[in-house]
Amino acid sequence: LNTPESSLDAAAADARIRRVEQVVSVRRHFRSRTVLLVGAVTIAYFAVMGAVTDGRAEPFSMIMTLFPVVAVVVLAGIWGQHRGLESRRLVTLEYRLAGIFAVLVCVAGVLATVLPHPWPAALAGVLPAVVCLLGAWQLAHR
Amino acid sequence: VSEHPRVLLDEVIHSPVRLSIIASLARIGEIDFAALREIVDVSDSLLSKHLRQLEERGYVRVRKGSVARRARTWLTLTDDGSTAFRHYRAVLAEILDPSAAAPTTPSEQVAPQPSR
Numbered sequence: 001l002n003t004p005e006s007s008l009d010a011a012a013a014d015a016r017i018r019r020v021e022q023v024v025s026v027r028r029h030f031r032s033r034t035v036l037l038v039g040a041v042t043i044a045y046f047a048v049m050g051a052v053t054d055g056r057a058e059p060f061s062m063i064m065t066l067f068p069v070v071a072v073v074v075l076a077g078i079w080g081q082h083r084g085l086e087s088r089r090l091v092t093l094e095y096r097l098a099g100i101f102a103v104l105v106c107v108a109g110v111l112a113t114v115l116p117h118p119w120p121a122a123l124a125g126v127l128p129a130v131v132c133l134l135g136a137w138q139l140a141h142r
Numbered sequence: 143v144s145e146h147p148r149v150l151l152d153e154v155i156h157s158p159v160r161l162s163i164i165a166s167l168a169r170i171g172e173i174d175f176a177a178l179r180e181i182v183d184v185s186d187s188l189l190s191k192h193l194r195q196l197e198e199r200g201y202v203r204v205r206k207g208s209v210a211r212r213a214r215t216w217l218t219l220t221d222d223g224s225t226a227f228r229h230y231r232a233v234l235a236e237i238l239d240p241s242a243a244a245p246t247t248p249s250e251q252v253a254p255q256p257s258r
Binding site: 008010011013014016017020021023024025027083086087088089091095 | 148157172177180207231234238
C-alpha cells in the first residue's frame with residue numbers, strides 16, 4: 001500500500017479513522033459539557049443572588065453584579081477557542097438557545113429579586129438551567 | 143488467482159487528508175469548513191484542494207451560505223460518499239483481519255471503482 005500515491009497502509013488508515021472519530025467525539029462533548037456547566041453555575045448564581053438580596057451575603061453584591069459580565073466574556077472566549085461541530089442546524093440551535101437563555105435569565109433575575117431567599121432564587125435559576133440541560137442534550141446527540 | 147483486497151481500496155479515499163475528511167463527515171453529517179480544517183489540521187488551501195477532488199468524485203457536497211452576515215461553507219457527505227466509505231472500511235477490516243471480515247466479492251462492490 002505504500003505507493004507514491006498513497007502513504008497509508010491499512011493499519012495506519014484504520015488508526016487515522018479511529019483518531020478522527022475520537023477528535024469528533026471530544027468536540028461533540030466539549031460544548032455540551034460547557035453548556036451543562038453554564039446551567040449549574042446559573043442555579044448557583046441565583047442561589048447566591050437570593051442570599052445577597054435577603055441580606056445574608058451583602059458583601060458579595062459587587063461580585064454578583066460583575067459576575068455575569070465576566071462569565072459572558074470567559075464563555076465567549078472558550079466558545080471562540082473551541083470550535084464545535086458547526087452544522088447549520090447546530091448553529092441555528094445555539095443562536096436560539098442563547099436567545100431563550102438570555103430571556104429566562106432576565107425572568108429569573110426578576111423572580112430572585114421578588115423572592116429574596118436562596119432557595120426560591122435557586123428555583124428561579126432552574127428556568128434558564130433547564131434550557132442549558134436541553135441544549136446540552138441536543139448538542140451531544142445531533 | 144484472487145486479488146489481495148488492498149486493490150479494492152478506493153484510492154480517492156485512501157489518502158491521509160481525504161480519509162480524515164471523509165471519516166469526519168461520516169461521523170458528523172454536516173460541518174463548517176473552518177471546523178473541519180481544525181479537525182483535519184491542515185491549511186485552508188490543502189483542505190480546499192482535497193475537498194475539490196472529493197467533490198469532483200461526487201463524494202462530498204459543498205454548500206455556500208451565511209450565518210449572522212458571515213459567509214460559511216457547509217460540507218456534507220453524499221450518498222455515494224457514504225457508500226464508498228462503508229466499502230472502504232469493510233475492505234480495511236478484511237485486510238486487517240482476513241478471518242473475521244466477510245469476504246469482499248465483486249457483487250458486493252456497491253461503491254464506485256477503487257481507482258481512476
